[in-house]
Amino acid sequence: xxxDLQGPDDAVRITTAAxxxxxxxxxxxKRYVLSMGIRSVCFVTAVTISxxxxxxxxxxxxxxxxxxxxxxxxxxxxxxxxRTDAFMLPDGAHQRPELLAGSPTERDT
Numbered sequence: 399x400x401x402d403l404q405g406p407d408d409a410v411r412i413t414t415a416a417x418x419x420x421x422x423x424x425x426x427x428k429r430y431v432l433s434m435g436i437r438s439v440c441f442v443t444a445v446t447i448s449x450x451x452x453x454x455x456x457x458x459x460x461x462x463x464x465x466x467x468x469x470x471x472x473x474x475x476x477x478x479x480x481r482t483d484a485f486m487l488p489d490g491a492h493q494r495p496e497l498l499a500g501s502p503t504e505r506d507t
Contacts, residue, residue, distance in 0.1 A: 426475045433471030440464040 444460035
């Protein structure tokens with residue numbers, strides 16, 4: 399009964415199926431933690447370089463990175479992964495040649 403609802407041209411491909419909700423959340427959390435870890439390293443490095451009297455340009459670059467990375471981390475965490483086909487399925491217009499019914503043979507009569 400369920401096959402009648404879809405129609406013959408509605409093929410479902412497993413390669414386009416989305417990941418499970420738990421796998422998607424885990425991937426988002428990993429991206430967020432990685433981005434925030436990089437932010438923390440930028441901030442600590444900027445403070446360390448500032449205390450040691452290093453180049454002030456590098457300190458400002460690291461502080462700017464520490465300020466921008468939370469936005470990037472949130473955007474990356476909210477980005478969903480979508481899967482698309484790299485190719486299209488042929489539609490019903492491309493029919494394969496079929497063998498035609500032959501005339502009845504002597505054995506069939």
